[in-house]
């Protein structure tokens with residue numbers, strides 16, 4: 001297929017040359033260069049086809065950045081009604097075991113996950129039910145736990161909760177307050193929801209029998225460790241251990257629990273409690289190391305393809321990319337080993353970094369124009385911003401300023417929103433006791449989105465203008481782009497010297513040297529330099 005983009009035969013534009021000669025091969029992305037001539041020809045042809053693919057050549061990774069899931073803790077197994085029977089003991093004592101408790105529901109943010117699509121598809125996640133108790137006082141087995149694994153950067157909000165034990169308690173209290181409340185000392189009647197009966201018991205037996213008081217709704221001791229509702233979590237760090245969202249319900253009681261002097265052989269046991277049901281809204285704010293910010297059709301996806309193995313969709317029209325793509329740049333030293341000097345903020349050796357290619361921003365994107373605001377939130381969390389400017393599409397400085405304006409307006413809106421939230425009127429209801437205060441406290445667990453009183457060691461997440469950034473001036477292979485690049489470079493020079501105002505228009509901003517890197521992504525020229533520059537900035541971030 002003929003190339004669809006005008007590119008100058010014989011590779012490089014002259015002004016890119018000095019740039020390539022300057023830097024040594026400090027870092028190599030995992031696609032290694034072959035040296036033999038025949039092989040290198042086919043490799044470079046393949047490479048060229050990969051960087052300038054037809055619009056139909058892409059692989060879409062299923063991706064979802066929002067999901068609503070209902071989590072159901074396991075319900076308890078039923079208690080057992082059984083009696084000892086041995087030789088010479090025809091009617092032995094009650095020996096039914098208790099039901100097993102249900103499985104717990106945990107949540108954990110892990111590095112390996114990148115999308116919420118699996119959860120969005122499943123919708124309901126249910127922990128295992130406890131097994132029923134058995135004869136010979138054998139307790140039922142515990143239900144299986146589930147750990148909901150989410151990508152790092154997920155924000156979790158509770159939207160609904162149904163706790164059967166709590167509801168029951170509320171109902172009991174309401175009934176106790178009524179005039180004709182049931183007598184608290186019996187006689188009690190059979191409640192099919194709660195009691196299990198021995199198979200041979202007839203309807204008449206049920207009608208005449210007196211049942212003991214129902215045990216009050218019970219909770220396992222583990223429930224104390226649950227995250228207090230309404231749940232609000234910001235999981236921006238990988239978690240070593242999962243945290244408990246809902247403890248499994250307790251199993252029913254076997255018939256030995258109801259032995260009394262008057263009824264030594266009770267023919268009933270209780271059913272297991274029902275599991276708690278929580279509906280959560282999950283939102284993934286991508287935590288990529290680098291966020292690509294650019295106008296539509298600037299060449300962001302081509303850049304992602306050239307720097308990583310991503311097969312993001314590329315097309316010569318605006319809004320080719322409709323969903324964020326994440327690419328991973330693997331760093332190695334040609335021997336499969338990570339390069340030693342690149343490290344994560346935690347001190348671990350960095351073996352890769354991730355780049356988020358988001359849909360293009362247009363003027364007034366912060367007012368939800370174009371593909372709008374939903375993708376700007378991914379920019380908010382990237383550690384380094386790379387502004388991708390198409391050198392062939394008009395004045396690069398104007399384009400850069402327009403992008404900063406959108407990003408800046410978005411941030412201003414966010415700050416205002418946060419302020420409005422804090423300004424809401426809080427009604428003051430004095431608590432009577434300390435226990436009352438503790439039980440009424442709503443708890444927000446923020447797993448490291450900045451140092452807090454509870455979590456002083458958490459890394460700081462900076463405002464957008466305070467993030468390290470640089471400019472990728474792409475399509476430098478096209479004719480007439482050199483002057484545009486030089487204007488851009490001069491402008492950035494003035495910004496660096498403080499003569500020109502920072503394009504964000506903010507007072508506090510990242511004050512180090514901002515670079516503009518000319519590249520031709522479609523030919524793969526100059527892209528290594530981006531890897532190097534990014535690593536330096538990540539060290540800074």
Ligand SMILES: Nc1nc2c(ncn2[C@@H]2O[C@H](COP(=O)(O)OP(=O)(O)OP(=O)(O)O)[C@@H](O)[C@H]2O)c(=O)[nH]1
Pocket residue numbers: 005006007052294295296297298299300301302303313314315316317318319320321322358359360474475476477478519520521522523
């Ligand atoms: N000549 C030349 N063309 C390029 C270069 N990079 C990208 N293109 C072309 O520019 C067009 C747009 O590229 P994309 O990578 O889809 O641009 P994008 O920024 O991802 O676009 P949206 O996803 O719509 O925002 C495609 O036709 C690419 O082949 C380059 O370095 N040189």
Ligand SMILES: [Mg+2]
Pocket residue numbers: 300301302313314320321357359
């Ligand atoms: Mg794109």
